[in-house]
Amino acid sequence: MKKNVDAKIFWLCVFLGIILRFVLMFIGHKYFHSFDFANSCTIGQLFTDGKSVYAGTDKYNYAPLWFILLGTLWRASAFFSDHILAFRILLVGVLTLMDILIALIISRRAGNFWGLIFFFNPISLVVTGMHNQFDNIAVVLAACGVLCIEDSSSQHSIKASDILGIIFLSLSLIAKHIMWAFPLWILLSSEIDARKKILYAFIPPLIFLLSFVPSWSEGAEGIMRNVFMYKSGNNFPLFGLGIMNGFGISTSFQNIAGLPLFGLLIGICGYIFRHEKIFNLFLIYTVAQVCFASGIASQYFVIPCMAVILLFRRKSALYFVVSIALIFACYGSTRIPLWLDEHFGLGINSISLWARSNIMYTASVWCLLLYLVYYYFRLRRKDQRVL
Numbered sequence: 001m002k003k004n005v006d007a008k009i010f011w012l013c014v015f016l017g018i019i020l021r022f023v024l025m026f027i028g029h030k031y032f033h034s035f036d037f038a039n040s041c042t043i044g045q046l047f048t049d050g051k052s053v054y055a056g057t058d059k060y061n062y063a064p065l066w067f068i069l070l071g072t073l074w075r076a077s078a079f080f081s082d083h084i085l086a087f088r089i090l091l092v093g094v095l096t097l098m099d100i101l102i103a104l105i106i107s108r109r110a111g112n113f114w115g116l117i118f119f120f121n122p123i124s125l126v127v128t129g130m131h132n133q134f135d136n137i138a139v140v141l142a143a144c145g146v147l148c149i150e151d152s153s154s155q156h157s158i159k160a161s162d163i164l165g166i167i168f169l170s171l172s173l174i175a176k177h178i179m180w181a182f183p184l185w186i187l188l189s190s191e192i193d194a195r196k197k198i199l200y201a202f203i204p205p206l207i208f209l210l211s212f213v214p215s216w217s218e219g220a221e222g223i224m225r226n227v228f229m230y231k232s233g234n235n236f237p238l239f240g241l242g243i244m245n246g247f248g249i250s251t252s253f254q255n256i257a258g259l260p261l262f263g264l265l266i267g268i269c270g271y272i273f274r275h276e277k278i279f280n281l282f283l284i285y286t287v288a289q290v291c292f293a294s295g296i297a298s299q300y301f302v303i304p305c306m307a308v309i310l311l312f313r314r315k316s317a318l319y320f321v322v323s324i325a326l327i328f329a330c331y332g333s334t335r336i337p338l339w340l341d342e343h344f345g346l347g348i349n350s351i352s353l354w355a356r357s358n359i360m361y362t363a364s365v366w367c368l369l370l371y372l373v374y375y376y377f378r379l380r381r382k383d384q385r386v387l
Contacts, residue, residue: 004111004112004113005111005112005113005116006112007112009112010107010112010115010116013116013119013120014100014103014116014119017099017116017119017120017125018096018100020120020125020129021092021095021096021099021125021128021129022089022092022096022129023129024125024126024129024130025088025089025092025129025130025132027130036131036132036133036299037088037091037131037132039057039059039060040070040087040091040132041074041084041087042056042057042059043057043059043060043066043067043070043071044070044071044073044074044075044087045074046067046071047067047068047070047071047074048071048074048075048078052215052218052219052222053067053215053219053222054215054218054219054220054221054222054223054226054227055218055219055221055222057222058222058225058226059226060222060226060227061226061227061230062175062176062177062227063173063174063175063176063177063208063211063212063227064174064211064212064214064215065171065174065175065211066134066137066175066176069094070091073087073090073091073094074087076090077089077090088132091132092128092129092132094137095128095132095134095136095137096128096129098128098134098136098137098139098140099118099119099124099128099136100119101140101144102118102136102139102140102143102305102306103115103116103118103119105140105143105144105147105306106118106306106309106310109310110309110310110313114309114310114313117309117316118305118306118309121305121309121320121323122320122323122324122327123301123302123305123320123323123326123327124136124302124305126327127298127299127302131298131299133299133302134175134176135176135178135299135300135302135303136302137175137176138172138173138175138176138177138178138179139172139178139286139302139303139306141168141169141171141172141175142168142169142172142178142179142182142282143282143306144168145164145165145166145167145168145169145171145172146165146169146278146279146282147165147279148161148162148164148165148168149161149162149165149166149196149200149278150277150278150279153191153192153193153196153200153278154191154192154193155193156193156195156196158195158196158199162196162199165200166199166200166203166204169182169200169204170203170204170207170208172204173204173205173207173208174207174208174211177208178286178289178303179204179285179289180205181263181266181267181270181285181289182282182285183200183201183202183204183205184201184266184267184270185270185273185274185281185285186200186201186278186281187201188267188270188271188274189274189275189276189278189281190274190275191274191275191276191277191278191281192278212227231258231259231294231295235295235296235358235361236258236293236294236295237293237296237358237361237362237364237365238291238292238362238365238366238369240358240362258294258295259294261294262292262293262294265288265292266288266289266292269284269288269292269372270285270288272376273376273379276379280311283306283307283310283311284307284311284372284375286303286304286306286307287304287307287308287311287368287371287372288368288372289303289304290303290304290365290368291304291365291368291369291372293365296361296365298326298327298361301323301326301364304319304368305319308368308371311371311375312371312374312375315371315374318367318370319364319367319368319371322360322363322364322367323364325360325363326360326361326363326364
């Protein structure tokens with residue numbers, strides 16, 4: 001049942017949410033010059049200078065769409081006296097637009113109230129406004145793709161909406177390959193026409209691979225090493241590796257079995273939910289992708305925000321409460337706790353925060369696992385009622 005908020009109130013609240021993101025941006029610009037933002041500046045400069053991003057830095061781990069966007073914003077910011085601040089304003093503006101689009105998708109399916117719940121959730125506020133990471137771009141592009149093909153996915157004939165959906169899914173991968181395992185879920189799905197499975201599952205990954213061709217001659221080594229061979233932090237939160245490392249328990253688990261185990265768990269999850277309609281399948285995937293990831297950082301918790309609201313409504317509060325603690329603990333992303341310590345003398349130190357952040361990673365992931373289990377049994381009860 002949709003919870004409706006008057007359209008004027010909805011857009012007034014969206015305006016306030018936009019202001020809040022830029023307030024966080026200005027705090028971030030003054031106090032919290034994150035590694036990711038500094039890296040974005042480097043990438044923008046490389047693109048502007050006509051140099052290969054893949055050859056010029058080992059800190060770029062994605063397909064070309066993101067560096068093209070960063071380069072475009074970097075060039076546009078050159079017209080302003082404070083070049084760096086202008087670049088950050090433009091960057092936050094683009095990311096805020098993505099958040100608005102996600103809020104509108106949620107509003108369309110669940111009502112304006114839940115769209116606003118997303119727009120004011122603490123993870124998106126901090127990641128968009130202060131951290132400036134771009135996972136929301138990949139999520140909204142994938143969501144648009146799935147929405148395009150939702151109504152015709154079970155039909156045999158190929159429609160214009162199918163082609164548009166494939167384009168959006170391809171752009172999502174080219175932006176950031178969050179959806180890299182989603183084609184497997186499509187192949188496992190029992191709700192999608194067999195011929196269309198081939199189109200949905202194989203064309204976007206093929207376009208993703210082809211997107212590297214223009215950069216291959218100069219950046220082949222960087223593409224292989226920093227994109228295809230890249231591994232995030234050795235923390236596998238589902239099994240608490242970050243916590244073990246914090247207690248001095250060294251493990252090579254991720255290097256040996258992390259990615260294969262991630263693939264196994266994501267495959268099993270896709271099989272379990274294979275009877276779901278494609279949009280719900282997409283939502284469940286975003287939860288599972290973070291839940292089972294072999295290595296994650298704090299910005300990854302943006303990825304399932306749309307899903308936990310649309311699938312669990314009021315129960316999504318648990319995830320966002322845990323996320324507030326996660327954001328506070330992850331000083332490396334926002335440095336909020338250290339700023340509070342500097343100004344108010346709270347006695348916070350980076351070592352204790354590092355340990356707490358690993359605990360909160362695991363807590364957040366287990367919260368997502370709880371959602372998956374709950375959703376599975378909810379489906380079982382629904383099937384039993386039908387029978």
